[in-house]
Amino acid sequence: MTPGSQQIRFCTAPDGVRLAYATVGKGPPLVRAAHWMTHLEFDWESPVWRPWLTELSRHNTLVRYDPRGCGLSDRDVGDMAFDAWVADLETVVAAAGLARFALLGASQSVSVAIAYAAKHPQRVSRLILYGGFARGRLRRGSPVQAEEAEVQLKLIQLGWGRDDPAFRQFFTTQFLPDGTPEQLASFNEIQRLSTSAENAARILQVSSGIDVADLAPKVSAPTLVLHAREDKRAPFDEGRLIASLIPGARFVPLESRNHVLLESDSAWPRFLAETRAFLGAEPGTAAAAFPELTAREKEVLELVARGLANDEIAARLGIRPKTVRNQVSALFDKLGVSSRAQAIVRAREAGLGTGNTPEA
Numbered sequence: 064m065t066p067g068s069q070q071i072r073f074c075t076a077p078d079g080v081r082l083a084y085a086t087v088g089k090g091p092p093l094v095r096a097a098h099w100m101t102h103l104e105f106d107w108e109s110p111v112w113r114p115w116l117t118e119l120s121r122h123n124t125l126v127r128y129d130p131r132g133c134g135l136s137d138r139d140v141g142d143m144a145f146d147a148w149v150a151d152l153e154t155v156v157a158a159a160g161l162a163r164f165a166l167l168g169a170s171q172s173v174s175v176a177i178a179y180a181a182k183h184p185q186r187v188s189r190l191i192l193y194g195g196f197a198r199g200r201l202r203r204g205s206p207v208q209a210e211e212a213e214v215q216l217k218l219i220q221l222g223w224g225r226d227d228p229a230f231r232q233f234f235t236t237q238f239l240p241d242g243t244p245e246q247l248a249s250f251n252e253i254q255r256l257s258t259s260a261e262n263a264a265r266i267l268q269v270s271s272g273i274d275v276a277d278l279a280p281k282v283s284a285p286t287l288v289l290h291a292r293e294d295k296r297a298p299f300d301e302g303r304l305i306a307s308l309i310p311g312a313r314f315v316p317l318e319s320r321n322h323v324l325l326e327s328d329s330a331w332p333r334f335l336a337e338t339r340a341f342l343g344a345e346p347g348t349a350a351a352a353f354p355e356l357t358a359r360e361k362e363v364l365e366l367v368a369r370g371l372a373n374d375e376i377a378a379r380l381g382i383r384p385k386t387v388r389n390q391v392s393a394l395f396d397k398l399g400v401s402s403r404a405q406a407i408v409r410a411r412e413a414g415l416g417t418g419n420t421p422e423a
Contacts (some may be wrong), residue, residue, distance in 0.1 A: 088120030368416025
């Protein structure tokens with residue numbers, strides 16, 4: 064995919080803030096919750112972010128947006144609270160017309176994705192969480208990390224908007240300790256172009272105070288958690304905590320020091336393989352199974368294969384139990400089976416019911 068193939072639109076949050084969002088690629092929708100410092104236009108020019116955008120849109124329709132205060136979204140905003148971030152994701156999803164989709168959270172947006180998935184279980188078919196945290200620096204019970212948060216806030220206030228990148232370089236080296244000079248320079252510039260010093264400080268303050276540990280156990284979507292072992296920005300233990308809190312989540316440690324994985328990173332192929340398999344984008348996975356079924360019938364079969372009863376499936380998908388019964392009967396006919404047990408066997412042989420199957 065290329066930046067020319069993306070379509071940028073605007074929507075308005077409940078408090079009147081205009082949010083810029085973009086779609087690119089074809090396939091099942093994958094929504095990326097907004098994270099630290101993005102710019103819908105300039106990210107495509109970055110040697111850091113271009114590989115992410117290219118690969119995430121290779122098999123999916125990628126939907127992403129600039130957070131309030133950043134990029135093409137409104138810069139002058141009154142509310143910069145965590146609840147506003149979650150509401151912004153809700154606004155973009157509604158504007159894009161998405162009923163059900165896979166959701167990706169990275170870095171600080173992992174917490175936003177968790178909060179959204181817990182609040183809207185019927186909408187999130189798959190949840191991918193990379194390099195994130197359930198608790199901000201001020202919520203981890205560590206005086207050292209709390210002091211670090213204060214120091215970082217002061218660095219932003221003193222030097223974020225300067226042409227000299229020395230102050231922003233501190234953050235860049237935490238995000239990309241193994242970055243090349245070109246990648247480091249690009250990341251520095253993206254940070255400067257994306258937002259003001261005032262907004263960067265406000266974002267950091269909110270991020271430091273995040274705590275979604277009580278929401279994580281409420282997530283019901285199949286979840287994949289990935290985290291670099293030597294991440295300098297988000298502690299590896301935070302990734303482990305998230306995976307332990309979300310029921311049935313699978314945890315994948317990645318051998319890297321980078322908070323943002325680079326295309327040259329040895330962990331990059333593993334990250335892509337895991338996420339593609341989880342989303343069902345690899346040839347030969349369950350994504351290609353049962354082509355005779357409709358997208359909704361595949362969703363129903365996936366839940367049948369996990370052992371859910373019709374009433375539970377109806378609640379999960381937000382439809383009537385009678386509708387589920389009709390769809391179950393239809394897929395039985397198409398699969399050539401006469402019982403639920405036989406359907407489960409067929410589904411599991413094809414890889415369904417494991418949490419690693421596609422949304423449609």
